[in-house]
Amino acid sequence: xxxxKNLEAGYGKLRVxxxxxxxIDTGEIVTIIGANGAGKTTLLYTIAGMIKATAGEISLYNxxxxxxxxxxxxxxxxxxxxxxxxxxxxxxxxxNLVLGGYVQRKQKVDQKEELQKxxxxxxxxxxxxxxxxxxLSGGEQQMLAMGRALMAHPKLIMMDxxxxxxxxxxxxxxxxxxxxxxxxxxxxxxxEQNAKAALAIADRGYVLETGKIILQGPAEDLLNNQDVQRxxxxxxxxxxxxxxxxx
Amino acid sequence: MYWEKDKECMAREDLEQLQLERLQSTLYRVATHVPFYRKKxxxxxxxxxxxxxxSELKTLPFTTKQDxxxxxxxxxxxxxxxxxxxxxxxxxxxxxATVVGYTQNDIKTWSNLVARVLTATGVxxxxxVQIAFGYGLFTGGFGLHYGSECIGASVIPISSGNTKRQIxxxxxxxxxxLICTPSYALLMADMMIENDININxxxxxxxxxxxxxxxxxxxxxxxxxxxxxxxxxxxxxxVMGPGVAGECQECNGLHINEDHFLFEVISPESLEPVGxxxxxxxxxxxxxxxxxxxxxxxxRDLAHIIDEPCPCGRTFKRMSRVxxxxxxxxxxxxxxxxxxxxxxxxxDIKGTEPHYQIVVEREGHLDKATVMVExxxxxxxxxxxxxxQLVDHIKKRLATELGISVDVKLVEEKSLERFEGKATxxxxxxxx
Numbered sequence: 198x199x200x201x202k203n204l205e206a207g208y209g210k211l212r213v214x215x216x217x218x219x220x221i222d223t224g225e226i227v228t229i230i231g232a233n234g235a236g237k238t239t240l241l242y243t244i245a246g247m248i249k250a251t252a253g254e255i256s257l258y259n260x261x262x263x264x265x266x267x268x269x270x271x272x273x274x275x276x277x278x279x280x281x282x283x284x285x286x287x288x289x290x291x292x293n294l295v296l297g298g299y300v301q302r303k304q305k306v307d308q309k310e311e312l313q314k315x316x317x318x319x320x321x322x323x324x325x326x327x328x329x330x331x332x333l334s335g336g337e338q339q340m341l342a343m344g345r346a347l348m349a350h351p352k353l354i355m356m357d358x359x360x361x362x363x364x365x366x367x368x369x370x371x372x373x374x375x376x377x378x379x380x381x382x383x384x385x386x387x388x389e390q391n392a393k394a395a396l397a398i399a400d401r402g403y404v405l406e407t408g409k410i411i412l413q414g415p416a417e418d419l420l421n422n423q424d425v426q427r428x429x430x431x432x433x434x435x436x437x438x439x440x441x442x443x444x
Numbered sequence: 445m446y447w448e449k450d451k452e453c454m455a456r457e458d459l460e461q462l463q464l465e466r467l468q469s470t471l472y473r474v475a476t477h478v479p480f481y482r483k484k485x486x487x488x489x490x491x492x493x494x495x496x497x498x499s500e501l502k503t504l505p506f507t508t509k510q511d512x513x514x515x516x517x518x519x520x521x522x523x524x525x526x527x528x529x530x531x532x533x534x535x536x537x538x539x540x541a542t543v544v545g546y547t548q549n550d551i552k553t554w555s556n557l558v559a560r561v562l563t564a565t566g567v568x569x570x571x572x573v574q575i576a577f578g579y580g581l582f583t584g585g586f587g588l589h590y591g592s593e594c595i596g597a598s599v600i601p602i603s604s605g606n607t608k609r610q611i612x613x614x615x616x617x618x619x620x621x622l623i624c625t626p627s628y629a630l631l632m633a634d635m636m637i638e639n640d641i642n643i644n645x646x647x648x649x650x651x652x653x654x655x656x657x658x659x660x661x662x663x664x665x666x667x668x669x670x671x672x673x674x675x676x677x678x679x680x681x682x683v684m685g686p687g688v689a690g691e692c693q694e695c696n697g698l699h700i701n702e703d704h705f706l707f708e709v710i711s712p713e714s715l716e717p718v719g720x721x722x723x724x725x726x727x728x729x730x731x732x733x734x735x736x737x738x739x740x741x742x743x744r745d746l747a748h749i750i751d752e753p754c755p756c757g758r759t760f761k762r763m764s765r766v767x768x769x770x771x772x773x774x775x776x777x778x779x780x781x782x783x784x785x786x787x788x789x790x791x792d793i794k795g796t797e798p799h800y801q802i803v804v805e806r807e808g809h810l811d812k813a814t815v816m817v818e819x820x821x822x823x824x825x826x827x828x829x830x831x832x833q834l835v836d837h838i839k840k841r842l843a844t845e846l847g848i849s850v851d852v853k854l855v856e857e858k859s860l861e862r863f864e865g866k867a868t869x870x871x872x873x874x875x876x
Contacts, residue, residue: 200461203496215493218465220458409493411472413465414732418549422734423527 198223198384199244199275199353204253206243213239215408217253221353221386226379228387228395228416230429231405237388238280240405241355244386245277246270257353272300274352280361282342286331290322290341293330297345315344318374336367343374354378355386360394372398392429396420404429447563447595448556451703452758459759462703464498466731471495471504474737477522480515481739501706501729502717506740512542512682521545523735533581534681541581544681545735551590553732554684557701558591561690564699564756565650565675567621569596572647574614576624577655578604578865583685584655588623591687597621604628605864607635618647626658626666626674627867630798633669648672654679654686656867657766659784661791663695665798676765682741683728689763697750697762704732707763708740709749712770723748725770726763744770746782774804774870777811781846783869786815789841795823795834799860805873814851815842821857 199221207213213236221227231237242248244255246267255263262270271277284293291312298311316323319340325333330341339359346354356375360368368391376398379385389395396402396416404412404425412422419425446452454462474481475492484505485492495504511520517533518525528545546554567573573592577584585603592599600617602610604624610632613619622629629651636643648670654677666674677690678698688705689698700707709724710717718724726743730736746769750762768782775781783802790796797818804813817838823831831854838852861868 216468216496218468220461409472410469413469421549
């Protein structure tokens with residue numbers, strides 16, 4: 198559904214993304230893993246239209262969206278769940294969700310029904326419906342951010358570091374929800390520093406390093422790749438043998 | 445039957461996207477990890493980060509067998525040796541051996557691609573596969589072994605040689621699928637016929653043959669003698685081993701596993717791409733190999749690409765059978781001659797056997813080629829006249845096919861040397 202060819206983007210003179218080519222098929226979870234500053238967020242922002250690409254093609258359902266403004270990209274079915282949740286903390290949970298459905302305002306949708314769908318996925322948001330978003334816990338805020346993105350009926354949900362700042366147990370919940378979203382027919386592009394967790398639920402992955410895709414393939418293969426293990430999974434293969442001997 | 449239908453039948457546009465992605469990351473990896481490529485790219489002023497279109501492939505440098513030899517043994521590996529789980533080497537029949545390596549993921553990919561080739565022939569988990577390719581440094585045995593296990597077939601890793609035992613096991617173990625070189629399959633067939641073994645009583649249904657060039661007539665001969673579906677498959681250790689391409693049941697060209705290999709066909713003289721459908725040297729770029737990626741490897745195999753839809757539904761382009769090698773291509777009095785051309789003529793002539801040898805010598809300044817042909821016994825007992833007629837007939841047919849006249853010598857059945865692996869058809873006595 199999404200095809201990117203030779204995408205380049207950056208800030209001022211700084212060239213951050215260098216000839217990125219990648220694709221996402223319908224119903225997949227695709228993850229982009231990479232270290233800090235590799236260009237992961239820049240890539241998501243460029244797809245979302247918030248950073249203008251300097252070269253290349255992005256096509257969503259065979260429609261070139263490289264010069265499209267962010268709101269039209271959301272309307273075309275591509276929503277972003279930003280890093281750090283970025284909710285309107287002085288508005289209630291419900292108001293945050295309603296704002297997420299803003300692009301749907303011209304369609305005759307039953308807002309109650311729409312909200313109920315989100316509450317079915319995240320029951321805790323129903324309980325907190327009238328609470329101010331700023332008073333939610335980290336995990337709840339992440340759920341709200343995901344719920345808000347879902348209100349726009351996206352075909353593709355892009356998530357930027359959903360595990361940031363969350364306790365390990367909550368991270369597990371969040372990833373379980375991402376898995377459920379895919380099972381319900383959604384397509385997910387997941388950007389993560391937590392490479393192990395991301396690769397565990399993803400179908401395919403891309404490894405981004407200094408703005409270049411240096412490896413790509415089935416998630417399982419990336420988990421087995423020694424370079425990925427050394428660089429992103431925290432396993433030092435070279436010392437493991439030595440440790441065994443010491444044991 | 446498909447092994448990975450979503451890949452084997454993927455839309456051209458999706459395939460090209462995937463190829464570009466994989467090629468870009470392959471280029472990054474070879475430029476970062478393989479000094480040979482880093483140096484070559486620098487010399488040619490190629491920015492591996494700047495590669496954006498599959499059509500730019502032809503700007504990249506070739507890799508030759510000599511490059512592999514110069515970097516013997518591990519020079520072209522793109523991963524440290526501790527990530528390598530397997531090393532294979534070419535036989536070295538044409539010079540110093542060349543070494544290739546595989547990571548765990550490479551072995552997995554390899555198994556999967558061979559599984560595709562086996563499935564395309566019709567082999568499934570109920571089959572009993574007799575692998576009469578050599579195991580060891582040669583990739584043939586292991587590659588087909590992994591693929592067969594991958595689809596769940598029962599594998600008999602008998603390896604090559606000991607024809608009598610091969611035939612015994614084929615009967616006793618109820619082999620359904622025979623995997624070897626085509627010439628060895630014929631040798632087995634002949635031995636069975638000679639020993640009055642009822643071939644129809646065998647369980648044999650499929651044969652996957654490769655490792656040497658063979659002709660359509662040879663396929664017919666195998667089909668007739670062994671009563672099986674016989675398909676061709678293609679691979680070379682420098683690129684991966686078997687599993688690079690294989691025929692489906694249409695038996696009309698070998699589907700290239702294009703999501704893992706990029707094929708080009710070039711003229712071996714000008715090194716420029718040949719026109720669509722023209723015969724030339726196959727040049728292969730690997731897209732997913734981790735341990736031993738190669739960029740534009742010159743295979744020295746001659747074939748052409750068939751870019752037409754196949755009734756089997758696979759969207760991968762097909763390559764024709766390999767019609768020869770740039771290095772076994774004989775130039776006799778200025779004319780290019782492929783041994784397989786001679787083979788196909790002989791197959792058509794009654795009274796001759798599929799065993800032959802071509803001896804090329806130089807008399808004065810002129811090349812002289814003699815084709816030694818085995819003929820059935822009855823002809824030797826017959827009158828000279830009949831022998832002479834046969835020689836003349838073969839000569840005439842060869843002259844029409846090859847465009848040059850060659851001598852023909854009839855020899856007794858089984859007087860030519862037999863080969864259990866690759867047959868040596870050409871004896872070139874000329875000093876160049």
